[in-house]
Amino acid sequence: MKLRGFIPETHEELRQLRLFYPGRLGEDSLSWRSLLTDSEELQPDADWHELRRAALETGLVPTLATAMPPTGRLGAIEAAALQSAAGMLADPRMTCLRWRGYEHQQHVTASTRVVDGNIYTEAALTPDDLSEGCYLPSFAWDSHGALAWGSRPYPDSVVIAAGDDIFRALHQNEDIETVSITRSTIIPPSASD
Numbered sequence: 136m137k138l139r140g141f142i143p144e145t146h147e148e149l150r151q152l153r154l155f156y157p158g159r160l161g162e163d164s165l166s167w168r169s170l171l172t173d174s175e176e177l178q179p180d181a182d183w184h185e186l187r188r189a190a191l192e193t194g195l196v197p198t199l200a201t202a203m204p205p206t207g208r209l210g211a212i213e214a215a216a217l218q219s220a221a222g223m224l225a226d227p228r229m230t231c232l233r234w235r236g237y238e239h240q241q242h243v244t245a246s247t248r249v250v251d252g253n254i255y256t257e258a259a260l261t262p263d264d265l266s267e268g269c270y271l272p273s274f275a276w277d278s279h280g281a282l283a284w285g286s287r288p289y290p291d292s293v294v295i296a297a298g299d300d301i302f303r304a305l306h307q308n309e310d311i312e313t314v315s316i317t318r319s320t321i322i323p324p325s326a327s328d
Contacts, residue, residue, distance in 0.1 A: 141285030141294040143276050147318065149283070149296040152305060153179055155312040156205035156213060156291055158187075158326075164210060165202055167312055170195065179316040183291050183326035204326035207289040211267040212310045218265045220301045224277055229260035231272035234288045250274075253288055289327040 142151065155177070157164035168177050170186040172195065183204045191199050209217070221227055232248060232255035239252070248255045253273075260275050271293060276283035281298040294316065295305060306313050 141274070141322070142283050142296045143274075145280050146276055146283035146296040149280070149298060150302040151294060151296045151316050151318070151320075152302065152313045153316050153320070153322065154213065154216070154293050154295055154305065155181070155314075156207065156293075157210055157312070158183065158205050158291075159203040160196075160198060160201065170199075177312065177314055179314045179320045180323060181314075182323040205291040207270055207291070207325070207327040208268050209266065209271055214265055214267045214269075216305060216308050216311050217271070218262075220282060220295075220297065220305055221260075221265060223301050223304065224279070224281055226277065226279060229275045229277045229282070230257060231260040231264065231275040232257055234270075234273045287325045289325055291326040292322070294322060 155167045157166055159165060167181060167183070167186060170190040171177065172193065187199060187202060187204075190196055196202070221229065232250070235247065235254045235256055237252060238249050238254055243249055243254060246256060248257065255273060258272075260272065263269065264272050271284070271286065271290070273288060273290075274283075274285045282296070282301055284293050284295045286293040297305065305311070306315065
């Protein structure tokens with residue numbers, strides 16, 4: 136799916152990035168960059184399984200055979216970064232779509248939306264939605280065109296469109312893994328789904 140499917144048209148012209156959720160190696164977080172050699176850079180269209188396979192072949196991380204892909208849940212660092220980004224909005228109210236299941240498994244009602252075969256319900260974003268251990272709502276946007284995000288169910292990353300100040304704050308945050316993307320970037324299927 137191309138990026139266009141992740142960000143509402145009202146926010147498409149904003150600068151965009153991909154925030155990567157960490158994988159797991161035992162009880163520890165495993166960054167995507169740890170799967171790369173020193174001469175490689177994390178690419179916008181990075182695929183967890185391809186990076187892990189290449190790292191296994193090169194022996195980059197000897198214990199990588201037990202590495203697990205990102206779970207789709209927010210880690211403490213990612214939650215804090217997104218809370219900070221939402222806190223930079225002049226009006227912090229955001230609308231979100233929460234994933235409810237696959238279309239073939241559930242009855243579609245007037246209060247649900249279907250996007251690419253997935254069923255979502257619309258709601259107001261709450262502080263709990265940005266808490267450590269939670270699944271980030273699949274889609275969210277503010278009414279002033281300053282911040283939006285989108286992802287697949289059980290995501291390994293999230294696509295974020297943001298105004299300049301929020302974009303810089305996220306992109307320059309060394310505690311999280313992000314790469315700039317364009318509307319033509321193709322995001323691979325989630326490693327977690």
